[in-house]
Amino acid sequence: MPELPEVETMRRGIAGIVGRTVASFDRPRSKQAPIRFEPEPAVIRRKVLGRRVAAVGRAGKRVVIEFDSADRLVIEPRMTGRLLVDQPVDLGYIRMVLELDGGPPHRVLFRDVRGLGVVRLLNPAEFERELGPDRLGPDALEISIDELASRLGRSRRPIKVALLDQRVLAGVGNLYASEILHRAKLHPAAVCSELKPRHWRLVHASMIEVLAEAVRLQGSTLSDGTYGNVSNQPGGYQDSHRVYQRDGQPCLQCGRGQIVRLVQAQRSTFFCPRCQKGA
DNA sequence: CCCCAGTCCTGCGGGC
DNA sequence: TGCCCGCAGGACTGGG
Numbered sequence A: 001m002p003e004l005p006e007v008e009t010m011r012r013g014i015a016g017i018v019g020r021t022v023a024s025f026d027r028p029r030s031k032q033a034p035i036r037f038e039p040e041p042a043v044i045r046r047k048v049l050g051r052r053v054a055a056v057g058r059a060g061k062r063v064v065i066e067f068d069s070a071d072r073l074v075i076e077p078r079m080t081g082r083l084l085v086d087q088p089v090d091l092g093y094i095r096m097v098l099e100l101d102g103g104p105p106h107r108v109l110f111r112d113v114r115g116l117g118v119v120r121l122l123n124p125a126e127f128e129r130e131l132g133p134d135r136l137g138p139d140a141l142e143i144s145i146d147e148l149a150s151r152l153g154r155s156r157r158p159i160k161v162a163l164l165d166q167r168v169l170a171g172v173g174n175l176y177a178s179e180i181l182h183r184a185k186l187h188p189a190a191v192c193s194e195l196k197p198r199h200w201r202l203v204h205a206s207m208i209e210v211l212a213e214a215v216r217l218q219g220s221t222l223s224d225g226t227y228g229n230v231s232n233q234p235g236g237y238q239d240s241h242r243v244y245q246r247d248g249q250p251c252l253q254c255g256r257g258q259i260v261r262l263v264q265a266q267r268s269t270f271f272c273p274r275c276q277k278g279a
Numbered sequence B: 001c002c003c004c005a006g007t008c009c010t011g012c013g014g015g016c
Numbered sequence C: 001t002g003c004c005c006g007c008a009g010g011a012c013t014g015g016g
Helices: A004-017 A041-048 A124-131 A145-152 A159-163 A174-183 A197-216
Strands: A022-026 A036-038 A053-059 A062-067 A072-076 A081-085 A094-100 A107-112 A118-122 A260-264 A267-271
Touching: A004 A053, A004 A062, A004 A081, A004 A197, A022 A041, A041 A118, A072 A081, A072 A124, A118 A124, A145 A197, A159 A174, A159 A197, A174 A197, A174 A267
Parallel strands: A036 A118
Antiparallel strands: A022 A094, A053 A062, A062 A072, A072 A118, A081 A107, A094 A107, A260 A267
16 A cells, blocks of 8 residues: 555665666566557557656656656556565566666566556656646645645544545555554544644644654555565554554553544545544 | 545455 | 355546
8 A cells, every 4th residue: 555655665675776778578478368458569669668767756656767758657556566676576466577788676576466457658747737737736745834734724524534645645554644643643534624733733744754653664465465675674663553453452651542434435544532522 | 615425456364 | 164254455447
């Protein structure tokens, strides 16, 4: 479930390819149905071969490799996608291999067990249309308190659901939304339009703290083991989870409340009814 | 504007 | 011990 911290870890992990030239672009044969490529892989290959990597960025939960042609390779991990550097293809589920001249790093691999991930090559106009400000809000680590409040302040949606809306702000997913609201001591069902300035300050501060710490620890590796850094080492933030998948267990904050799981917008939310008020 | 159900896909864990 | 079912949820679509 790569969210901002996991995707940022991937981005940093492949940043060493900047300035390097693409030697090959391949889709290893596999038993699984192929993931989605847009346009088809042969077209992507033709357009990236021999191109120099100008920058490696991140757009919300997507990794963006920008070439000197101004085309951008957008890698969208969705549920179980992840990037690896100089790891063996026999790990299985390798959906794409990008090889660089010189090195190391020699090659970037996209591994995706469930295969819901998407790889796209977009020119600047397409990038603007698909991932511009109309489709993707400000990055969760960069948005200001005022912008957060003004973008959500009139919404009647529950705060937990609103934080997941990538058009509002980019990067927060299901896991970190629960952790952020627990740190903010705010009930996940609290209605945005009823929140006061102090709530927005708390949500904003908690969001920055949780996400920055998770980036520092290279993200969360869950029991399914589908995420780790580009060297295939697990992240460390899972040991800092306060509520996520801890339903029925005592709250680590107050020690007295019991973590509850509820479903909002068809997704699990975890919170402490004793610590988190406002609904 | 917002909500919901369905879609993609595989691995895993609960229940029997 | 083995099998089946449902769940995990990111992004998107279609209908209300």
